[in-house]
Amino acid sequence: MSQTSLKQKKKNETGSRNSKDSLDTEKRKDSEKSGVRLSTQGSQELSLPKTDSRGYVVRNQWSRTSRSPSTRAPSVEEPRSKNTSLKLPSSSTTSRTSSTSPSQQESLKQLSEEPSPPTPPLPSTPPMPLDSHPPTPPEPFSSSRRSTKMHENPEAWAHGIVREIRDSRDSMPQRDYPRTPPTEWKAYTQRRSTYSSQLDQDCLSELPRQHHQREEEEDEDEAYWASVKTLYEKIPSCSRPRPPKPKNAITIAVSSRALFNMVDGRKIYEEEGLEKYMEYQLNNENVILTPGPAFRFVKALQHVNARLRELYPSEQDLFDIVLMTNNHAQVGVRLINSVNHYGLLIDRFCLTGGKSPIGYLKAYLTNLYLSADSEKVQEAIQEGIASATMFDGAKDMAYCDTQLRVAFDGDAVLFSDESEHIAKEHGLDKFFQHETLFENKPLAQGPLKGFLEDLGRLQKKFYAKDERLLCPIRTYLVTARSAASSGARVLKTLRRWGLEIDEALFLAGAPKGPILVKIRPHIFFDDHMFHIEGAQKFGTITAHVPYGINQKMNN
Numbered sequence: 001m002s003q004t005s006l007k008q009k010k011k012n013e014t015g016s017r018n019s020k021d022s023l024d025t026e027k028r029k030d031s032e033k034s035g036v037r038l039s040t041q042g043s044q045e046l047s048l049p050k051t052d053s054r055g056y057v058v059r060n061q062w063s064r065t066s067r068s069p070s071t072r073a074p075s076v077e078e079p080r081s082k083n084t085s086l087k088l089p090s091s092s093t094t095s096r097t098s099s100t101s102p103s104q105q106e107s108l109k110q111l112s113e114e115p116s117p118p119t120p121p122l123p124s125t126p127p128m129p130l131d132s133h134p135p136t137p138p139e140p141f142s143s144s145r146r147s148t149k150m151h152e153n154p155e156a157w158a159h160g161i162v163r164e165i166r167d168s169r170d171s172m173p174q175r176d177y178p179r180t181p182p183t184e185w186k187a188y189t190q191r192r193s194t195y196s197s198q199l200d201q202d203c204l205s206e207l208p209r210q211h212h213q214r215e216e217e218e219d220e221d222e223a224y225w226a227s228v229k230t231l232y233e234k235i236p237s238c239s240r241p242r243p244p245k246p247k248n249a250i251t252i253a254v255s256s257r258a259l260f261n262m263v264d265g266r267k268i269y270e271e272e273g274l275e276k277y278m279e280y281q282l283n284n285e286n287v288i289l290t291p292g293p294a295f296r297f298v299k300a301l302q303h304v305n306a307r308l309r310e311l312y313p314s315e316q317d318l319f320d321i322v323l324m325t326n327n328h329a330q331v332g333v334r335l336i337n338s339v340n341h342y343g344l345l346i347d348r349f350c351l352t353g354g355k356s357p358i359g360y361l362k363a364y365l366t367n368l369y370l371s372a373d374s375e376k377v378q379e380a381i382q383e384g385i386a387s388a389t390m391f392d393g394a395k396d397m398a399y400c401d402t403q404l405r406v407a408f409d410g411d412a413v414l415f416s417d418e419s420e421h422i423a424k425e426h427g428l429d430k431f432f433q434h435e436t437l438f439e440n441k442p443l444a445q446g447p448l449k450g451f452l453e454d455l456g457r458l459q460k461k462f463y464a465k466d467e468r469l470l471c472p473i474r475t476y477l478v479t480a481r482s483a484a485s486s487g488a489r490v491l492k493t494l495r496r497w498g499l500e501i502d503e504a505l506f507l508a509g510a511p512k513g514p515i516l517v518k519i520r521p522h523i524f525f526d527d528h529m530f531h532i533e534g535a536q537k538f539g540t541i542t543a544h545v546p547y548g549i550n551q552k553m554n555n
Contacts, residue, residue, distance in 0.1 A: 249320035257372035260289035293392035388543035397539035410479035412527035412548030416444035435486035
């Protein structure tokens with residue numbers, strides 16, 4: 001071939017190369033402006049590999065198939081126009097600037113200085129399962145083959161890369177994951193109705209048995225409560241009032257021997273000892289005890305409580321009876337049976353097991369202590385607690401059931417023993433002169449003065465309701481004083497204390513027994529045993545108050 005033809009051929013090749021380079025440059029500009037990229041299924045971006053200064057692609061051996069686990073190759077059925085787009089790397093433009101014309105280099109320089117449009121963020125894709133196998137590295141291509149394909153037809157080269165990636169992804173083993181058919185996505189109420197049909201057969205066999213057992217238990221409970229309801233409907237209504245609070249109540253502590261007749265048990269205790277006594281009480285715990293000297297007094301106190309609750313339903317200023325005894329707890333069953341048998345409203349018990357119960361009197365806020373043991377009564381008097389020893393009448397007497405009647409002696413009971421000292425030491429004449437001289441001076445209070453105040457406070461509650469004539473409490477002063485010579489000081493003392501006495505009987509030394517038979521009190525308090533024995537012969541229930549000078553003279 002001639003030299004002219006060779007030169008012409010080189011010039012044509014140079015021109016074609018320059019035209020091809022200019023075409024590539026224009027495509028790169030368009031791709032850089034429009035941000036053309038390779039994507040898979042419209043979600044994963046694919047950038048073309050970078051090249052060095054000689055035009056060779058700089059890639060490692062994992063470049064063809066290595067990508068993030070979330071990358072997913074496009075399916076074969078999807079059209080290529082939707083799945084792939086071309087974006088030429090900017091490094092390829094700078095690597096071949098030497099083969100372009102000066103004007104093209106200036107234009108490329110200006111384009112490189114212009115800021116590229118921001119790249120939109122990649123959408124998040126679900127991660128692949130942990131047990132998926134990593135892609136195997138492909139066989140490396142020679143650099144000359146890669147650069148030749150890239151220079152000859154960059155678009156076809158890019159599509160080839162995408163095809164190879166898709167083929168490699170398709171060749172990987174696919175795992176089949178069970179998917180719930182759309183028809184099984186139902187509302188909760190629909191699924192709940194069909195849930196039992198999806199249970200295990202063992203569970204299905206247990207459910208009817210458990211349901212049947214539950215129904216049987218419910219039927220038994222219903223039958224039981226129906227029988228209880230029928231039983232309570234047949235029993236007459238007996239509402240038991242709750243005891244008042246101790247801080248508001250008038251507490252009357254009564255021993256077991258004062259409330260019930262326990263003479264037989266006491267005899268066994270004294271003759272055979274404690275063990276035989278307890279054995280006797282246990283063997284006879286279902287035998288009801290007979291009433292004792294304080295029994296009628298306690299019944300009258302309960303009648304006053306009932307009348308007060310009728311007028312004042314929420315009244316707390318009531319009598320509260322406490323059974324205070326040194327008996328053992330084993331005897332308590334017989335006492336409870338006897339209390340319930342007679343309908344006594346005694347809810348508080350104190351069983352000290354052989355020890356003296358006097359130490360509990362103040363803890364129970366006791367206002368009056370009644371016992372058949374004179375030694376314990378004397379001990380309580382020394383502790384400053386109103387106390388008396390109970391004695392039953394020698395013969396039966398009819399008592400009023402609708403009114404509490406309490407009779408008091410004057411000196412050493414309601415009043416102090418000041419006048420008794422003068423009468424015993426200086427005689428009756430000096431006693432009358434002393435009482436006339438100190439007529440306007442109130443007497444000092446005696447041990448039972450507080451109990452008379454409690455009775456007077458309750459009486460005023462009935463008076464406030466216009467119940468004076470029907471008041472269930474009546475008090476009596478039965479004294480050996482003479483009204484003319486010494487009675488004025490007594491009445492003025494009661495007036496100074498703000499107390500009212502319903503009846504005052506001045507006997508001037510006469511026996512008290514016949515008068516008490518007419519009164520028929522539930523209890524009569526006196527400090528002198530002479531009067532106690534005289535009233536007891538006529539059937540009066542008496543209570544001896546061991547206080548004053550008369551006790552010293554008797555000892």
